[in-house]
Amino acid sequence: MLLIQALFFICNTGINDTLDAGDIAEVAIKAAEVVKSMGCVPRVAVIANSNFGSVNSPSALMAREAIEILDDFGVSFEYEGEMDLDIALNEKSKRLYPFSRLTDRANVLIIQNVEIVDAVRKFSSEVMGTTVIGPLLFGLKRSVQIVRPSYGATDILNLALIAAKTGSL
Numbered sequence: 001m002l003l004i005q006a007l008f009f010i011c012n013t014g015i016n017d018t019l020d021a022g023d024i025a026e027v028a029i030k031a032a033e034v035v036k037s038m039g040c041v042p043r044v045a046v047i048a049n050s051n052f053g054s055v056n057s058p059s060a061l062m063a064r065e066a067i068e069i070l071d072d073f074g075v076s077f078e079y080e081g082e083m084d085l086d087i088a089l090n091e092k093s094k095r096l097y098p099f100s101r102l103t104d105r106a107n108v109l110i111i112q113n114v115e116i117v118d119a120v121r122k123f124s125s126e127v128m129g130t131t132v133i134g135p136l137l138f139g140l141k142r143s144v145q146i147v148r149p150s151y152g153a154t155d156i157l158n159l160a161l162i163a164a165k166t167g168s169l
Helices: 021-037 058-073 085-089 114-126 153-165
Strands: 009-011 043-047 078-083 108-111
Touching: 009 021, 009 114, 021 043, 021 058, 021 108, 043 058, 043 085, 058 078, 078 085, 108 114
Parallel strands: 009 108, 043 078, 043 108
Antiparallel strands: none
8 A cells, every 4th residue: 555645846947057037937937837647736836035026136036026926927727926835834933824826735845956855855765754755847848757776676766657757747
């Protein structure tokens, strides 16, 4: 029996460490498309060290601008930002912001910093014992995935299944 308590997609540009707000919006759109293709309803949170204008750091300003771009595009999935992880994942904390567009906790986390994404992935796998599939690459002409030296047969099979399922995305 397989019990899945929660399924999260942690996203960033991965292969590009110089982002702008347009890149973040593009990642959000592509991530929502991939999540939908896997049979899930995307609820996207653009993560920053600020909650709805509480801090004016570069990452918060970029996250705010990405949200404005998504607003302008009129996308058809739930999204919100800028917000920290606590607001994105904790329903009690999210209640402090009743104007939030998210109807439930976020399941797609757009994190601007590739080092943080890598740390979250490794912590989730090594310390929490979570099944982590990825990193995953999307938006290329062909389906390509990265296999790390530490991956076992199950990891490689999971990557192959995702590559086959999302090959045209």
